[in-house]
Amino acid sequence: MARSPDALNDAAHVFLTERHLATLATTRVDGTPHVAAVGFTYDPDTRTARVITFDGSQKVRNVERGGYAAVTHVDGPRWLTLEGPATVSRERSRVADAEERYARRYRQPKENPRRVVIEISVTRAMGSAALFG
Secondary structure (H helix, E strand, O other): OOEOHHHEOHHHHHHOOOOOOEEEEEEOOOOOEEEEEEOOEEEOOOOEEEEEEEOOOHHHHHHHHHOEEEEEEEEOOEEEEEEEEEEEEOOHHHHHHHHHHHHHHOOOOOOOOOEEEEEEEOOEEEEOHHHEO
16 A cells, blocks of 8 residues: 555664665656665655666666656565655756765765766655554
């Protein structure tokens, strides 16, 4: 059952700071799913999930065309999917912010002059019952 991201409880917010990879799902031009392993960050204040990647990647092309994405985070029996409208930002300050967030959660990303950030405005959340209040 999909819920509002406002329904995420403290356990969910902790889960979203732990060092686990996730998958990003977007839609190809032929309508089939494109799913890639990614690191991501989540800002509960703005309800924004961020994925750093490089310009021209399949993820970027799909988001720019389709405008929607979902990240799914799994660790054993705990899982959480965050989804919503998605955009790609090339704005240097937004990319730098996403890199800083990524570094806090995972590690400092390597320099990449082609880096962009996929920003998902999370409108729906699904997952393990224990992650919702």
